[in-house]
Amino acid sequence: MDELLIERDGDVEVITLNRPEVHNSFTYGMVQGIGDVLEAAQGDDGVRAVVITGAGDKAFCTGADLTGRGSSRTDANTALGMRVTTFGYSRMISSIWALEKPVIGAVNGIAAGAGCNFALSCDMVIAADTARFIQVFVRRGLVADAGGTYFLPRLVGLAKAKELMLLGEDLPADKAAEIGLIYKAVPANSLMEEAMGLARRLARGPTRSIGMMKTMLNKSFDSDIMTALEREASLQGIAVSTEDVVEGILSFLQKRDPEFKGK
Numbered sequence: 737m738d739e740l741l742i743e744r745d746g747d748v749e750v751i752t753l754n755r756p757e758v759h760n761s762f763t764y765g766m767v768q769g770i771g772d773v774l775e776a777a778q779g780d781d782g783v784r785a786v787v788i789t790g791a792g793d794k795a796f797c798t799g800a801d802l803t804g805r806g807s808s809r810t811d812a813n814t815a816l817g818m819r820v821t822t823f824g825y826s827r828m829i830s831s832i833w834a835l836e837k838p839v840i841g842a843v844n845g846i847a848a849g850a851g852c853n854f855a856l857s858c859d860m861v862i863a864a865d866t867a868r869f870i871q872v873f874v875r876r877g878l879v880a881d882a883g884g885t886y887f888l889p890r891l892v893g894l895a896k897a898k899e900l901m902l903l904g905e906d907l908p909a910d911k912a913a914e915i916g917l918i919y920k921a922v923p924a925n926s927l928m929e930e931a932m933g934l935a936r937r938l939a940r941g942p943t944r945s946i947g948m949m950k951t952m953l954n955k956s957f958d959s960d961i962m963t964a965l966e967r968e969a970s971l972q973g974i975a976v977s978t979e980d981v982v983e984g985i986l987s988f989l990q991k992r993d994p995e996f997k998g999k
Contacts, residue, residue: 739766741791742773743804747998749777756792756977761801767824774831774839778967784939784998785932786835788858789842790938793924796841796867799849799882804991825850827885832857833954838938842931843909846926848872853884856891859950862931863909864924869917874904890957891917943982943998 741752751773753760754844771805778782827960832839841858855861855869863869871888873880880888880901888897892915900907919954922930938946946972956964975981979999988996 739775740762740769742750744782745932746936747782747939748930748932749773749783749786751788753788753790756790756794756799758801759795759798759846760790760792760851761798763764764824767828771824771827771831774828774835777837781998784943785836785935786839787836787935788839788843788855789928789931790844793845793864795845795851795856796843796847797851798846799851799872802876825882829854829857833883836951837943838946838950839937840931840935840938841918842927843867843869843918844927846870846939847877848883851880852882853880853882853887856887857883860934861918861920862927862934863912863918865909865921865939866924867921868896869907869909870900871904871910875901877903900914902977910918939998940996942978942994942996944978944980945975948975 739754741750741754742751743752751770753762753766753767755761755763774786777786838860839858840864841855841861843855843861843863845864845866846868846984847855847863848868849872852869852871871884873878873884884901885897888900891897894902897914907917909918912918913921919939920930952964952971955967960966980994980996983996985996
């Protein structure tokens, strides 16, 4: 069985973590494969949005496969092996962060540890109402990884991030939506319909401008106001040269909905 399923639905690429028998936990090969797919999507004009989900109805991803089953790294429990694995996480997370196209996390069940932070690295997260988010590291004597110490305080504030990480308690999907950790929680049986609907909506948008706004927003917490203003001016200069800007202005003047091509 393939550990990752990659499907194309129109201009939406769907990545499914496919190890439901072990809660879609990461192997080294999966982490490398996700990075490969996302990096390829950057240069593929046929991809205008990405959805990431997990197989089955129990778990989105519970982080690293601590059992070692199916892992291509037999030294994962050593300092060197863990360091190499963490480099893989870094590439996978940064590939989502750097992709100038929207990435939707469709969290179908438990998202724990690196699996939780992997979900939070997506641009927007829709979760089944049965899903739970768990910063499980403290229960194992580990420190948070996969970008959790970066994403969590930016999403919910420092105090709430400390609460979630230091206590390691389960956070139900509806509560995650209430505190702004995720976009929204939906009935489990409509999760993929909702996620694909959102992805298609974004894919119909002006892909280049969406990508540039994503980049600017990702950098906003690390910028002062003058840097942000200069970045906006620079990228607006690029945006006005796109075909979609022409279409956006014409559609406004002609009083019709725009038909963006992502160019």
